[in-house]
Amino acid sequence: MTLINNLPKNSIEGLPLLVATPDSWAEAAIEDIGELLADHAHCEMKAAATGFRLLGSYPDRDDLVEAMASLVREEMRHFERVRELLLERGLKLGKPRPDRYVKRLLSESHRGSNPGLQLIEKLIVCAFVEARSCERFRVLARAKLPESLAQFYAELALAEDRHHETFLDLARLYSEDDIEERIARVSKIEADIIQSLPPLSAIH
Ligand SMILES: [Fe+2]
């Protein structure tokens, strides 16, 4: 049985996202598979690097350390697999392109300078980046890609299915206040960004 059948029909099902990726994105994304894979490899590397930075910044928060140590390993394995797909095609990784999506999400969701909230804000943004990446892998699994690549994206979408929860659980654990309103606010900002970005051969 193909893994694609295990994916939800609705790409945002089970994710904290308000809007599904526009159809125009998948068409643009697969126009240059080399560009898409290179950008994707960098996304996996950045996910690992973010986890690593959080580990280094909050070494006395045990739940965070455990979750990030495991996440960093997993994201690096994804990075290696995407890089292999590039090499198989005779392509190189190259330098990363600026990630307009993550940049905007970070700046537009940031509120004030309360240091106690910095970790919570970071964790919520990470949760949305993870959720959107997972959704895009679901979309790619159903896009007009070579069968082996579509299967790869289905496998990755299933592996990334719970990553957003890891970050939201940590945010709830470390916040003294109720953060549901804050999460809802970021979900609206995220939806606006995703609807306004021009589609590219890139994950975001
Ligand atoms: Fe990943």
Ligand SMILES: [Fe+2]
């Ligand atoms: Fe992830």
